[in-house]
Amino acid sequence: xxxxxTLCVCFLIAVTLIGCSKGNQNEIRIGINxxxxxxxxTYGQSSVEGIEMAIEEINNAGGINGKxxxxxxxxxxxxxxxxxxxxxxxxxxxKVVAILGPATSGSFKAEIPVANAxxxxxxxxxxxxxxxxxxxxxxxxxxxxRVCFNxxxxxxxxxxxxxxxxxxxxxxxxxxxxxxxGKGLAKNFKDNFVKxxxxxxxxxxxxxxxxxxxxxxxKIKGLDFDVIYIPGYYNEAGLIIKQARAQGIxxxxxxxxxxDSPVLxxxxxxxxxxxxxxxxxxxSLDKDPAVVxxxxxxxxxxxxxxxxxxxxxxxxxxxxxDAIARAEKLDxxxxxxxxxxxxxxxxxxxxxxxxxYHNPVKSIVVIGLENxxxxxxxxxxx
Amino acid sequence: xxxxxxxxxxGVSLGSIYALIxxxxxxxxxxxxxxxxxxxxxxxxxAYIGYFCMTYFHLGVIPSLLIAMAICTLLGVIxxxxxxxxxxxxxxxxxxxxxxxxxxxxxxxxxxxxxxxVRSYPPLKGILTHSFKLGSIxxxxxxxxxxxxxxxxxAFLQFIVKRTRIGKAMRAVSLDRDAAELMGINVxxxxxxxxxxxxxxAGAAGILVGIYxxxxxxxxxxxxxxxxxxxxxxGGIGIIPGAMIGGxxxxxxxxxxxxxxxxMFKDAVVFAILILILIxxxxxxLGKETKEKV
Numbered sequence: 001x002x003x004x005x006t007l008c009v010c011f012l013i014a015v016t017l018i019g020c021s022k023g024n025q026n027e028i029r030i031g032i033n034x035x036x037x038x039x040x041x042t043y044g045q046s047s048v049e050g051i052e053m054a055i056e057e058i059n060n061a062g063g064i065n066g067k068x069x070x071x072x073x074x075x076x077x078x079x080x081x082x083x084x085x086x087x088x089x090x091x092x093x094x095k096v097v098a099i100l101g102p103a104t105s106g107s108f109k110a111e112i113p114v115a116n117a118x119x120x121x122x123x124x125x126x127x128x129x130x131x132x133x134x135x136x137x138x139x140x141x142x143x144x145x146r147v148c149f150n151x152x153x154x155x156x157x158x159x160x161x162x163x164x165x166x167x168x169x170x171x172x173x174x175x176x177x178x179x180x181x182g183k184g185l186a187k188n189f190k191d192n193f194v195k196x197x198x199x200x201x202x203x204x205x206x207x208x209x210x211x212x213x214x215x216x217x218x219k220i221k222g223l224d225f226d227v228i229y230i231p232g233y234y235n236e237a238g239l240i241i242k243q244a245r246a247q248g249i250x251x252x253x254x255x256x257x258x259x260d261s262p263v264l265x266x267x268x269x270x271x272x273x274x275x276x277x278x279x280x281x282x283x284s285l286d287k288d289p290a291v292v293x294x295x296x297x298x299x300x301x302x303x304x305x306x307x308x309x310x311x312x313x314x315x316x317x318x319x320x321x322d323a324i325a326r327a328e329k330l331d332x333x334x335x336x337x338x339x340x341x342x343x344x345x346x347x348x349x350x351x352x353x354x355x356x357y358h359n360p361v362k363s364i365v366v367i368g369l370e371n372x373x374x375x376x377x378x379x380x381x382x
Numbered sequence: 383x384x385x386x387x388x389x390x391x392x393g394v395s396l397g398s399i400y401a402l403i404x405x406x407x408x409x410x411x412x413x414x415x416x417x418x419x420x421x422x423x424x425x426x427x428x429a430y431i432g433y434f435c436m437t438y439f440h441l442g443v444i445p446s447l448l449i450a451m452a453i454c455t456l457l458g459v460i461x462x463x464x465x466x467x468x469x470x471x472x473x474x475x476x477x478x479x480x481x482x483x484x485x486x487x488x489x490x491x492x493x494x495x496x497x498x499x500v501r502s503y504p505p506l507k508g509i510l511t512h513s514f515k516l517g518s519i520x521x522x523x524x525x526x527x528x529x530x531x532x533x534x535x536x537a538f539l540q541f542i543v544k545r546t547r548i549g550k551a552m553r554a555v556s557l558d559r560d561a562a563e564l565m566g567i568n569v570x571x572x573x574x575x576x577x578x579x580x581x582x583x584a585g586a587a588g589i590l591v592g593i594y595x596x597x598x599x600x601x602x603x604x605x606x607x608x609x610x611x612x613x614x615x616x617g618g619i620g621i622i623p624g625a626m627i628g629g630x631x632x633x634x635x636x637x638x639x640x641x642x643x644x645x646m647f648k649d650a651v652v653f654a655i656l657i658l659i660l661i662x663x664x665x666x667x668l669g670k671e672t673k674e675k676v
Contacts, residue, residue, distance in 0.1 A: 021549040038498040040598075176634065177646060204645050209605070211595040215640035215648070222385050235500045237596055246513055247388075266502040268595055326525050 006251025027070045028324060030055075030061075030317075031099035033111065038078025040233060042261045043103040043309050047125050051100055053301055055145025055320070059067060064325045078100055080110035087111040091118045096213065098123065098320050103309065105129030105181050106145070110296055115143040120332040121321050122341055123147065125312035126281075128154060128257065129180045133358035143332070145339050145358050145362065147315050147347065148166055149382075151181065153364060154256045154279045157380050161277065161366050163196035165378070168226035170201045171254075173238060174216060176232030177205035179357035185231030185256050201225045204309065206236060213240045217247050227251055233258040238267025245272040260308045262365075270372035282349040283365045283377035284312040294348045308349070315347035386520050388499060389641045395525040395594070397633020398532035402408065402587035403610035404617070404625035405539065412556040412620035413576045415474060419481040420461060422607015423488035424581045428454045428588025429598040430496060437504050443593060447531070450589045451582040453656025458581025459574050460617070467570065485607075493600040500599045503592045509533065510593070523615055528590045536626055543622060609636070612656045618666025627667060 032051060035044030055069050063069060072094045076083040083102045090096045099115065099122040102108050108127035115122040123145040124132070130152050131146050150225075163167040171193055176182030190200050201223050202214045217240070228244070228251055230237050241253055241259065245268075256276035265273060284295060284305055294314065298306040306314075322345060323338035324330070340355045352360035361382055368376035410418045428450045435446035465484050469477045495597055506524070513522040543549040551572045554562040563569050591606075592598050613632040617624025632652055639648045659666065 039500070041497070041499045089452075168441075208643060211591070211597055211602075212392075212396055212637075214396075215389060215637040216645050218385060218388045218392060219641045221388075235597065239595060242596065246522055248515075263500065263502065267500075269505055269596075 006103070019105075026067055026068050028330065029072055029094060029096045030270060030320065031087070031094060031096035031097050031351045032071050032073040032101055033076055033083055033086045034073070035078040035089060035107065036073075036075035038076075039235065040078050040104055042234075042263055043126060044075075044078070044101070046261075047101065047103050047312045049302060050125075050298075050306070050310040050315075051312075051317040054317035056298045057297075057319050058318070061284040064321055069321065069325065072096060076107060078104070078107070081108045083107040084110045084114055084285050086187050087114040087122070091115075091120050094121065097324065097330055098330065099103035100313075100316055100320060101125070103127070104179075105132050108132055108146075109180075112144045116141065119143065119336075121145060121320075121336045122317055123127065125316035126257070126309060129184050130135070131180070131184075140357055141335055146314055147319050147349070147352060147360055148257075149279055149362060149364055150359055151184040151256070153382065155185045155190075155231075156192045157279075157364050158254055158256065158279050158368065159189045159192035159309055160196055160199075161279075161378070161380075162193060162227050162229070163198050163299070166227060166277075168252075169198050171198060171227045171229055172202045172204070172220050172223065173200060173218075173229045173231070173269045174204045174206065174213070174224045175230070176208060176236060178207040178209075179232070181229045181233075181256075181258065183347075188231070189229050190331040201301060206232075206240075206348065208233070210236060211239055213243050214247070217244050217249060221247060221249055223249060227254055231256055231258070234261040234264040236248035236268070238264045241276065242268040242272045245274075252274070252277060254278065256307060258339075263311065267342070268372075273369045273372040276369040278367055278369075280365050280367050282309045283367050283374065285374060285377045286365070290346065291348055311348045315349050318347060319345055319352075360382050385641075388519050391519060391521055391525060391635050392621065392641075393634030393637035394630060395633075396619075396637060398528050398596075399587050399591055399606065399629075400610045400613045400633050401626045401629025402532055402583045402590075403410050403606060404613040404629045405536070405622060406584045407611055407614040408617070408619055408622060408625040409552075409576050411614070412622075413552060413573055414466070414470075416466065416477050416481065417611065418577075418580075419478075419607070419617075420484035420488055421580065421584055422603035422610070423485050423492075424454050424458060424461075424598060425584040425588040425591075425602075426492065426603035427457060428582045428585030429490065429592040429602065430492065430588075430600075431585065433441065433501060433503060433598060433614070434588030442508050443506075443510065443527070443589075445587060447589050450585045454581045454588075455578045456483065458577040458584075461581075462574055467573075480659035489600055489603070496600065498600060500597050503596050503598070506593065518657040523593050528594055531586065531590060535586060537607075539583070542579065544598065548572065552576055577622025609649075609652055613654055614660055615656060615666055616647065617671030621668045624666055624668040 030051055034048050055071055059068050074086045076086050090099055103126045105127040108124040123144045126148050127146055128148050130150050133141050173186050175186040202220055235344045252275040257280050259278040260280055308322040324335055327338040345352050349360040352362040355361055363379055363381045366378045367374050431450040431453050432446045434439045435449050441454050465480050510523050513520050551567045555569055555572045614625045615630035617628030636648045639651045
């Protein structure tokens with residue numbers, strides 16, 4: 001009797017599970033795994049705004065081949081471990097066909113093994129570390145994609161910009177040694193700056209969460225240098241710039257896309273944000289018609305200027321949906337194949353093609369800040 | 383030389399913060415032999431209270447400071463009454479674990495209410511934005527404010543502990559709780575008062591850090607809390623002047639390591655000092671060797 005009962009229960013559970021996994025035939029589920037709270041929350045929140053706008057546009061235009069896109073959104077709290085857990089949940093329980101995010105390289109890398117094991121493509125809008133789509137021994141991560149350029153490109157462009165446009169000969173690097181992002185950028189900047197005839201006078205480091213940089217700044221103040229390169233995120237970069245300017249260091253400060261957050265202005269204050277240059281994916285000063293339309297639509301929806309993460313999120317969702325539309329079947333393998341075949345996809349952050357290492361080939365902009373406001377942008381093609 | 387003096391200025395302002403937090407650690411340890419790990423989080427709450435006062439109620443620095451200190455005082459007493467008082471006669475390890483629990487509760491409770499993002503204090507106005515140049519040494523008005531407020535608070539604390547009745551009661555309880563009780567001292571109230579004083583100082587440190595660095599988050603109390611603990615141990619835990627000296631010492635060491643050595647090692651050096659002290663002179667700089675009473 002007892003055994004019969006157990007059998008019945010098992011059968012019931014099995015039926016329910018099968019029922020669940022079937023899902024709705026008229027919808028395509030896409031996972032959103034982003035940093036909605038925690039240390040780099042503004043990256044995640046901005047990306048998701050862009051993603052949601054893109055999905056809304058696609059659904060309003062009739063969806064993909066008549067099927068509506070259903071986004072399933074989770075918050076990974078800016079923690080790589082949480083990102084992995086959520087990726088598992090999205091794939092096994094929510095049965096998504098692809099996952100968008102996370103925004104940072106560290107969290108995105110944590111998610112990739114789950115994607116490879118389950119054969120579900122994952123794509124990030126802003127994971128720029130070099131070893132995101134390629135492992136350290138040169139093998140392509142089969143199911144990982146991105147729509148942003150990588151850090152070697154960012155470091156190279158900034159090194160050349162410093163040497164050519166700012167005529168800098170000597171640079172100081174203050175890097176975030178607790179992130180792959182900071183270390184990768186620092187290395188590429190250094191290599192290329194030296195190659196361009198410059199020299200690195202000092203290399204200092206900090207870890208995420210530090211607030212007092214006075215000791216480092218006092219130390220470099222006595223040195224002779226033309227520019228400071230800060231490969232790191234806005235939380236610390238804002239404080240470094242503020243404390244540097246308070247100590248009377250007026251040299252130009254260079255950075256990367258980690259500077260792109262309104263929090264940078266809040267932390268540093270407008271009067272400290274002079275002579276700041278950073279590489280970025282997109283500039284709101286761009287006059288390209290596609291960009292202008294995006295900015296208008298974005299303002300209408302969210303009532304604010306879009307930043308680069310908004311634009312990348314938007315491109316990311318469009319990029320993945322474009323591949324889903326071209327895929328033969330609605331499964332991970334076919335979508336992955338379609339993503340690999342992407343050619344000349346026109347996005348807000350530039351036209352991109354996916355290369356053999358799953359990296360996009362696209363242009364970059366160098367943005368200049370005066371009094372905390374974007375005043376110049378220079379577009380550089382690969 | 384100028385660079386050295388500038389580093390001293392940096393070290394003293396950082397050390398003031400550590401000293402303010404370390405005082406709370408040391409007073410609580412002196413009176414109930416508890417390392418109150420939740421103390422760093424009171425500092426964080428002080429920073430948030432100051433943030434709300436200045437951002438939403440547009441109060442000035444001094445009123446915000448007083449409000450933050452008052453609310454932190456209250457919180458310190460409430461935490462003592464709810465979490466530690468019922469464990470007065472429990473083993474010390476039980477109280478210590480409770481302290482860690484309270485600490486995590488405050489950190490993640492705050493994170494739930496205010497989110498984990500970094501927040502920035504509103505821009506300062508008037509005199510506080512100035513900086514003064516002595517030769518090539520730059521001293522900002524904020525650094526002067528931090529050091530001045532720290533010294534005023536420390537002098538006030540010394541006055542309370544040395545010159546008032548409640549201060550006398552605190553010293554009596556820390557010397558021998560049972561004897562103090564027999565002499566008619568209300569031990570529970572005295573312990574609450576100690577928590578109140580320590581929490582007020584931590585709250586003050588929190589808002590000063592908010593003004594100085596302009597960046598606060600719910601986990602900001604962990605590392606400064608631990609470093610202040612090192613400072614307290616360095617000066618001799620339980621001894622008030624020791625905590626002040628320890629705070630300034632740790633702040634200066636940290637700055638010097640970053641300034642003349644490798645900036646990556648600054649935290650490691652601070653904790654290496656803790657290990658060294660515990661090996662060489664566990665009673666700290668000002669502590670006397672005492673035999674454990676059996």
